[in-house]
Amino acid sequence: MGERKRKLQQFLSQHKKCIFCGGTVNATTIEHCPPRALFQNRTAPDGFEFPSCVPCNNYSSDEDLIVAVIARMGSPKFGDSDGKLVGMMKALNRQRPEFYKTFLPSATEARANNRQLGIEPGTGMTHQEMGVLNINDETRAAIRVFAKKLAKGITYFESGLIFKNEDCLALNWFTNANVIKDGGHKVFEMLSHINGVTPELSRNRVILNNQFEYKFSLSDDKNLILIQAKFGESFFLVITGCMTPGHLEDLLEKTHQDLERDYQPFEIIQGKGANPVKPR
Numbered sequence: 001m002g003e004r005k006r007k008l009q010q011f012l013s014q015h016k017k018c019i020f021c022g023g024t025v026n027a028t029t030i031e032h033c034p035p036r037a038l039f040q041n042r043t044a045p046d047g048f049e050f051p052s053c054v055p056c057n058n059y060s061s062d063e064d065l066i067v068a069v070i071a072r073m074g075s076p077k078f079g080d081s082d083g084k085l086v087g088m089m090k091a092l093n094r095q096r097p098e099f100y101k102t103f104l105p106s107a108t109e110a111r112a113n114n115r116q117l118g119i120e121p122g123t124g125m126t127h128q129e130m131g132v133l134n135i136n137d138e139t140r141a142a143i144r145v146f147a148k149k150l151a152k153g154i155t156y157f158e159s160g161l162i163f164k165n166e167d168c169l170a171l172n173w174f175t176n177a178n179v180i181k182d183g184g185h186k187v188f189e190m191l192s193h194i195n196g197v198t199p200e201l202s203r204n205r206v207i208l209n210n211q212f213e214y215k216f217s218l219s220d221d222k223n224l225i226l227i228q229a230k231f232g233e234s235f236f237l238v239i240t241g242c243m244t245p246g247h248l249e250d251l252l253e254k255t256h257q258d259l260e261r262d263y264q265p266f267e268i269i270q271g272k273g274a275n276p277v278k279p280r
């Protein structure tokens, strides 16, 4: 038996069930979440390898690529330290030929975007080169798919708990453009009083928190989770989840009514009221 196969068998003997589809199906593969492509030189933090069935592992390859490209493009200081970004962008163009049509802003759109944010290009720079991107439907769909997997991965990593398919997960997310507009990470600030763990993430002593970092909170009854995650300077996720089906959905519905306006800070991505179809 090869070394790789032996390691896989050993891993699966300790982690028997796929954590992505409810914890009832036997796992046969290892899924990396976040995807390794998101990290410079594919150096992903230790332990972010999860037991997965084949369908769950194959389900999100396009979405993983979109998320990795956005995380890198949105972190200009280090997002392309390994020189892989252009190759990844080309790969995305092959997989999703329509993607860039709506993702990369036209000159007019770029100028409007930048004006709205109150930012001006430097000398010799165009508005398009400022890197403010259009968040299109495909990006939104990819983030939803990714957030669902990430929540399950982090929860398993931190607590050993596995979300069932009928349990609720809800998402709020924002980009660096929102941070400029709001003058800070508003939602993180609102939630800063909630206790949680923010682990140092590393592999071979390389600290990776600049690329991926999170705060994980779990209620005493192990029923509610809250994850606040940062992907470099690019985008930010807040995911809340509940292991009692229907409970969180009702709570969110009530919050929505209390706010008395057409704004729901959290979108249900799994559970009652979630969009059941994988958006394309």
Ligand SMILES: [Zn+2]
Binding pocket: 018, 019, 020, 021, 022, 025, 052, 053, 054, 055, 056, 057
């Ligand atoms: Zn599965």
